[in-house]
Amino acid sequence: VAFTTPDTSNNSRDWIGLYRAGDPSDQWLTWQRTDESTSGSVTFTVTEAPGDYEFRYGKNFERVFVATSNVVTVTGDPGNGDPFINTLTPAEAEAGQRVIIYGSGFSEENNIISLSSDEFGITHRISQQSFDNGTVTFFDVPRFNVREGSWEVQLTTEQDLVSNRLAVDIIDPQDCFLIIFCTPTHVYTALGDSVALGASALRGYVSQYEDHIETDNAGVVIDLENNAVSGATSDVVLASLLFDPAVRSDVAEAKVITVNVGGNDLRAARDTYRDQTCGGADNQNCIREAVEDFTDNWTAIINAIQSLRADDSVVRSMDVYYPYVNEDLATDSWPGDGTTNDFQVFKPYVDEVNQHIASVLFDNQINFAHIYFVFNGPNGTIDPADKGFISLDGFHPNGSGHRVIADQLRQLGYNATP
Numbered sequence: 001v002a003f004t005t006p007d008t009s010n011n012s013r014d015w016i017g018l019y020r021a022g023d024p025s026d027q028w029l030t031w032q033r034t035d036e037s038t039s040g041s042v043t044f045t046v047t048e049a050p051g052d053y054e055f056r057y058g059k060n061f062e063r064v065f066v067a068t069s070n071v072v073t074v075t076g077d078p079g080n081g082d083p084f085i086n087t088l089t090p091a092e093a094e095a096g097q098r099v100i101i102y103g104s105g106f107s108e109e110n111n112i113i114s115l116s117s118d119e120f121g122i123t124h125r126i127s128q129q130s131f132d133n134g135t136v137t138f139f140d141v142p143r144f145n146v147r148e149g150s151w152e153v154q155l156t157t158e159q160d161l162v163s164n165r166l167a168v169d170i171i172d173p174q175d176c177f178l179i180i181f182c183t184p185t186h187v188y189t190a191l192g193d194s195v196a197l198g199a200s201a202l203r204g205y206v207s208q209y210e211d212h213i214e215t216d217n218a219g220v221v222i223d224l225e226n227n228a229v230s231g232a233t234s235d236v237v238l239a240s241l242l243f244d245p246a247v248r249s250d251v252a253e254a255k256v257i258t259v260n261v262g263g264n265d266l267r268a269a270r271d272t273y274r275d276q277t278c279g280g281a282d283n284q285n286c287i288r289e290a291v292e293d294f295t296d297n298w299t300a301i302i303n304a305i306q307s308l309r310a311d312d313s314v315v316r317s318m319d320v321y322y323p324y325v326n327e328d329l330a331t332d333s334w335p336g337d338g339t340t341n342d343f344q345v346f347k348p349y350v351d352e353v354n355q356h357i358a359s360v361l362f363d364n365q366i367n368f369a370h371i372y373f374v375f376n377g378p379n380g381t382i383d384p385a386d387k388g389f390i391s392l393d394g395f396h397p398n399g400s401g402h403r404v405i406a407d408q409l410r411q412l413g414y415n416a417t418p
Contacts, residue, residue, distance in 0.1 A: 005057075015032065017058060021071050030091070053071070084104050086102050086104070110157075111130055113126045113137070148172070200392075270324070312416050316369070324346070326385065328346055350380065
């Protein structure tokens, strides 16, 4: 675009903007400064949807224009029927600011706009309709879990057709902490097994803890994403953190994260031991293998959470309780192994698992609830059913047990670090 001005009053705040022909002055598509020149040219790459456009010369960053170009007609499209993003306006946005997407081939409804950063490993997904015959849509930059830097925008239509990517720069993201309430809604992502799902209770500890967060932090609304899986062992939870895009996104967006796992790892080994098929002269090989696998997985689980989480998120966890104390005290599945009952076999393994859980969490400055202590007593010798914490299935916490877990998490407070 060539320009010439009649005087020498130009300054560094003079600019030329690209507009759709006839659009209001506050709806520019992109712009460039004239660098105080009285004449010269600036180069625009026009990637807009087909239509009529014009260039306008403004002074002092004001939207009162001293000159407007002739109309420029843009023709053509990507040609393959896929959605295509031509431009984002603005190309530099703050948290909460609306970004307009111009292009072609968008669905009328249910477009999925992905705002992602490979650097931070975070993806936000927003469902949105389109306007003007599938050429315009928009999204609002999320107000939380957004970090300063270059992000990419991509659109997927209702028919699963995927667009090209364009960059948008996020600047001055809000540094939100749970107790400051800079946004009213926060994501709480729960990870774990059937205990996290609330099995054998009307309301599990996750739902009760959600209530505590809202009660203790007036004005905060929690959006719960419960990614727990019934029957999950530690390898299932780890796989979801490494390979499931939805779980990874939920962890990245979360203000609060809880994780519990390990009970099913030990229970499966215990069942095999009781069937006398565990292996080894003492019939304990499968238990040792289960503990070794769990400790490796647990370290990797916490590392994965740490790599995905926002710096100011609140991460909470817990150790595992031992639900079979009375039953194992009364059973000797492998006579002649130097023990008088199964409890003497299993308790050292439960202790080893809980010591590893505590060690990894401590190293990562993650606060956790000592559920083993609360359920099984200071020496680990009390059956939690005797305290009224276990359901009729003999394994899962009942309503009282879940309430105790939620209360223990609540007592840890809401600081991001211990």
